[in-house]
Amino acid sequence: MSKEGIKTASDCIFCHKCRDNCSFLGKYGIHIGDIDRLRELAYHCFLCGRCTSVCPIGIDGRQEIIDIRRSIASSDEGAKVVKRYKGLLSEKRDYRFRNYRNSNGKAAFFPGCNLPSLYPKTTARLVSILSERGIGTIYDCCGKPIGELGFKDDEERIIADLRKRLSEHGVEELVVACPNCRDFLGDRLGIKIVGIYEKLHELGIGDAIDDDILLYVPCPDRALRVWVDEIRLFARGRIELADDVQCCGLGGSAMAEEPEIAESFASALGELTRDKKLVCYCASCTGRIKRSGYPEVSHILTWILGTHESPDTSKSYINRVLTRFK
Ligand code: SF4
């Protein structure tokens, strides 16, 4: 146990709960307490947090694995990680498509990387209607993908630079559309962070959703369901939550190591669409589900804004590049 009384992997009582609730741990027959083996497999973890939620003695398995990744990334083995994730690092270590030209007031819309990539029309609509109300737009990356690879120094630099840029542009309130951005940024920017649904509701923008929906809850919102509560502001029908599937498959950049497990997640989600309307509020999740061949998933924003846009998986990178020039 750590000095602060926080339970760590070395306190594991091998009750098997994490192993029995995780496809990755189950595949290798290991637990969060199997520290040496976990070090070998740290980049196979989807960082979904289910192990944390089921542990009866309060070990934060997700954080344990991030700590292992940090230790690997800062060691001689870090070069291998850099090589393995070269593309992601080259785009996001110092985000290549950053653009602050449209920031024009105390509040700014922060769509993140994946909403503009997969939903360019919906993003443009949001940018336009928020601009009419004096809210500019900032295209930048929160840094979560880099942080989750274990590059802690880069993570801290990204957050510090983000704080500095926002301060230079006089931004005091950031309106976020991605559950990953909100989860990762937390209160680290020292300014108010507001979810897009709460902001749209406050501004009186958006259509009510009359249909009953099956709402896929992305990993970062599983514990608190903050976004679910905010989406309820627009719901007139029944909301059934889909949070049994462990992850969409993109979490922790583990798909490269565990493509079959990632596919099993997507296929389990695809099954849910058979007789229900599956909707989600994470652009990355919807893109992942569609790429897996299960197209019947919608982003809830496309309903609220009436764009009814499908994830543009074929041009997602180009769409992201274009944000640099907006
Ligand atoms: S964070 Fe998710 S994928 Fe990783 S060990 Fe825990 S339950 Fe398994």
Ligand code: SF4
């Ligand atoms: S759930 Fe907790 S105590 Fe049980 S095996 Fe996993 S880490 Fe150990």
